[in-house]
Amino acid sequence: MPTAKASLKNIIEAMLLAAGQPLSIKRITRLFSDEWQASEAEVREALAILQQEYQGRGVELKEVATGYRFQVSQETASWVSRLWEERPPRYSRALLETLALIAYRQPITRAEIEEIRGVAVSSSIIKTLIEREWIRVTGQRDVPGKPALYATTDIFLDYFNLQNADQLPSLMAAQKLDTTSNGH
């Protein structure tokens, strides 16, 4: 018989491997609410042990925006991709720039994105981003025409292995026009 703690850990391990989506500490704790009465602290501790145990293995336990998930480790990923014939989806620069603007300047309207990029944003890009559930409409800018305001979602953060928007790469600082610069 495994000890109570070992079993809690085992169950969480199996849950995470079978869930097919990240599980939050709250949700895991809720699944134990009736008989077991495991506390969030206990769940957190089990997760920490699992995280350690899976270090240096083929998969790793990662915390992302919506919870914890097992994912293929970066060292094994290129081998694992051989399982499928499909190539990973590639995203155009136009899409990535639009996404970056929404991520860093949220909430932002389409017109504001167009002003910074200097070109029109195609409807298909916005549609694709909404379809992937990477962005959503969070409201309307209080200007004539009431344009939609876009923001990124937790699913976007999950996809890019981030826990929150603060983990996005930092923006490069702009040089000031009035200071004498000596290039870079």
Add this chain to the structure above:
Amino acid sequence: MPTAKASLKNIIEAMLLAAGQPLSIKRITRLFSDEWQASEAEVREALAILQQEYQGRGVELKEVATGYRFQVSQETASWVSRLWEERPPRYSRALLETLALIAYRQPITRAEIEEIRGVAVSSSIIKTLIEREWIRVTGQRDVPGKPALYATTDIFLDYFNLQNADQLPSLMAAQKLDTTSNGH
């Protein structure tokens, strides 16, 4: 740096956990055929080590008819099942629109759905609908690439108490629906 053997083991571990189906020794060996030149014996050995390592954990490595697969261990299974006992989430709009187009325009290819919707249809939507047995492949469109034609199934009709697809409500009915209920 892990040794070659440890890495082979890690890669196989990740492959088995990500594949979504059992993998045979032959298939695994073939995936290493070009660069690595791992032999079937080496693959078999790595599998044996993995099998040992996962003893007494939340999941176990099992050999079934078509190959090796990880599965939830007996001790954890009833707990893991709780994940699916929760209220199922609602279908996304993208899924409903895809289903609607298949129902009303059947038989239809994925590309045709994408053309009407103006965005790519994700594979997971098609997968979910096929898993639920609401749609199936009925043939191939006679154009280059021979894309699959999708149509709804009898199970779909049963679910909605219809005898055949002609009984689907007409667009006229939608207009009426709209005037009676003022949205939500």
Add this chain to the structure above:
Amino acid sequence: MSSLVATAPAESLLAKVNGEPVVSLPKGLFIPPDALEVFLETFEGPLDLLLYLIRSHNLDILNIPIAEVTRQYMKYVALMEAIDLTLAADYLVMAAMLAEIKSRMLLPPTSQSEAQDETDPRAELVRRLQAYERYKKAAEALDQIPRMERDTFEVKIDPPPLQQERQHPQVELESILLAFREVVQRAAHTTHHTIEREVLSVGERMKAILALVTPHSFTAFSELFQQGEGRGGLIVTLLAILELHKEQLIELVQVEPYEVIHVKGSA
């Protein structure tokens, strides 16, 4: 000021621009001509093209040699037109902006403007270029982050066999009907918009007019209007002419009141 134009590396005729043969590509364009179209299509718009010109020539973004950059920019725009690349109106608007900055920099500073207005005519352009570059770089960084389906993959083993009754979401027939109606309406809507854009785009018309007029000869005003386009077409053409005139890309000449108006391209 050093010239940014390469000194005739290639002798073969590459394209005709405004009737004049182009024998050399702008510097930095060391690519086979058949890859030209692909290369030009990689620009994400006028700001991207300008940034490329500035960065590839190691220019100081805070002290842009506007005359040279404008000349280079127009060369690329002409190339794009020459190989029939659909040129967005945004490129022409930027051309006009560059021309305006150039002319403002040529103006001798008046005492009044010296006193209260020390803003460089290039300031707004620099601000926009910097803002764009910041997010262009951010997009590149975003593309580097390890992401699902490329650098890592979902792990998913089969659910335990104990749970036979998999719970599925419930669906009402009504919601399928509504989804269908929405998709049909949206499809109709987008088609409608595309047609409207293509027929009545001022930007497109500006481009068409610029292709028609030359700096060397006069074109009759009335020739710019096409028969059978209806009132909408007349208005768009008129707007395009006024816009081009405002941006000083064309000149309008009328000898006497009620005489024929002539149009020619600005030199």
